[in-house]
Amino acid sequence: MDKTAKEMPPVEEILRQQEEELCIDLEENAILAAEFRQAEAATKAGES
């Protein structure tokens, strides 16, 4: 169990690292992602 835990860092830790590396704000990114997912879904629905 311990071994696995060491190999797999917690999701929060990964997120933190990504945020640092990416120079983004996770909250802002989540809002943007939601905005665009919605828009894309609407476009797809329109196409079909």
Next chain:
Amino acid sequence: MAAKDVYASRDEVTKVLIENLRTYGNLEPPGDYGRPYNGGTRTYYQFSCANYLRMEAASRAHRDNRWFSDATIAEKSYTLKDGAKPVEIEYWYGIENGQGFDGSLRRFYNAEDILELENTLESVIGDQDSDRAYAQGLLLDNGAAIAGIEPNNENLYHGMREYAREQGLNPIGEKMSAQLFMKTCKLSYDYAQDPLFTEEELQHMESNPKILFYGMKQANNLMKGMLEAETRQKQQGQENQMPDQPARPFAGLSVMPLYSDIPIPGPDGKAYVDREILQGEAAYGFLVQLNALDKERFDAIQRGEGKAAMAELLFSYGSYDNGPVPLKIGSLELRNKESIQEALSYKLMNFRQSLLADAELRKTYLHFNQIGTPSLNENKLLTECRQQLKECEKVMARFAWEEKRYCREHPEIQAINERKARTYRYACTKEMKEKLGEFPQAFVLNVTPADGKENLYLDGLDQWETATPAMRKLNPMPANAYLIETTRRPDQLAMDGYARKLQIAFTLAEVEAMEQLSKLQLHSENHGPVDRPFAVPVIEDYSGMAAIRHLQKERAGDARYARRWQETGAFRRGYRKDVSLSLEDKKLGACSYEEGQGRFAQEQYQKMTELLGKEDLRLQAGYQVFQRYAEPERSGEYKVGNIPSPEKRQAYLEAQQAAIREHRPGEKAKSREWYEYYASLALRDDRNDTPEKFQRAVIGEMQKDGISNRKIEGIIKQNKAFDKALLPTKKAAGKKHQAIIIEEKEQQQAKGKGRMLSMRQNR
């Protein structure tokens, strides 16, 4: 689009930004206030980190900070104007689950480029006082050490840099933080004069394009934390306001008066109600009134009217909650200040400062407080004190800024604040000051070096009253002396042990007034009590302040006797006195009174002192100087309300006469007993205010009782002062007179019977 494309576009952005930094000293050209934000989503958010830099690199001074995504534009069917230039904003897929992710760029357009939003321009005006107040608040609330600094743009910019450095940011992050901070607060900075980066740093950035983005990431984290702290505070019941709205005055200030021994009048004259929560401007208004009352009351106490009154209030401002603040209104615990921030700072911080400085006090405090809080120990107490003090200092710096702004707009409030109580000024030589060390803050309000602008003359604390300045030359204030402002009169300071250490600092006008007062003469003749007058009157002569002191003693003595017989029943006719005042050879006026009647205390003292002003204004000024500096004579005793009114006195005397009559001596009583009986009756008539009137009254009483002339003669022998010429002649006390008396008696008896009859009939 793949992540590597997004990264590649960042390098392009960096190039533009470095160019801007070289040209303008800043990431963008000047003139653009506030941060860009997404105008299309329901959640308000400002672009940050990489996207903030992308917006900055677009470097077009848009007057509108709203940006709309292509998705929003499509959804709302907005029409883009010709030549509309988008900014590419990055967002990342699949990042939420911590697995694989990918980057993407989306186009955002400014509101100015959208046809449908033509007349909805939200232009942003920056550099307002409210913007600076907001910036200062942000820094203070987050513990930046900017307390007491004038919050201008330059200080705020450097304050933020200092704060970022303290928080461990590297130089790039520090500068990015200050830039982001100023943008967030809608403040400008002269980057052309003081560029963000040096050429060396710019070259370093060119070879390492990621540095700028990493610095911005650091800055964003710091800024976000600061804004979140601010939001948390707002949520904790503080005033909720958007930064772009002008701040309401004293937002977050809350005061609740708990109780007060005397009413605290509001601006409309109506007294504040206990336990009413006052907030913002109203809370400040209350503090203004309280400060004014403290000064007014102090002046009244010095005039001998009333005493200090206890009050207590709760105070909190922003994140700082002081809890109960006890206050003695009239003791100048608010230190005679012209600003509430200064008035309160001492009161709020003094106790904790004392706790930090004084180990004995800490011991006592712990002794009493460990009972309720057993976990409290010295270290904990020290830490708490330091924290609270830091917090208090922070919020009071903000208060000072708010107050300054508020009072500039409300000169009427400023005028109230500027009213000063009449405190006392003393001089202390430089050497003595060094010897004395720190003055006790409890009663020393200010210690300032003498500026030499005012001519001041020094006199000893215990000498000034005994010898008037005309008799000895007063020393002028030495140039290197210190001026001490206190709440203590000379006699009080002497009691505190400063008799030979400080000297009273009189103004030239005060010295001149006292010189004039020294020419005042008082002549007093004491004739003794009305029943046993002195054969020769006792004469007293006073001059100058001693004359005033004598009048005050007489006033206090008169009031004391008058009260005593009312309160204890002890009765005594006082001495009859004639007092006259003169200035050199000119007589100003005179009055006669009998001690204990209360008339001198109630009216005549005032009339006598008014004579001074009628004759000579300097004389009156001298009297005022004396009143101000001298120990009041048993203050309160001569207050009008404390002295029985003439009606009350009359009723009291009549009741006493009736009681004496009930104990008429028996027929076989001795002459001494008879004399005491009749003298007591006559003494209890106020109208008998001369020995002659008194003696006539004694004889009259005896005659009313039908006592024979011979017996009267025997009785009055008991008082050697009695004038025998007043004795009734045989004719006057003949049978005819006795017959009249008997007739009167019969009439009275008949009246009494008649009354009895009518009472029976009524039943």
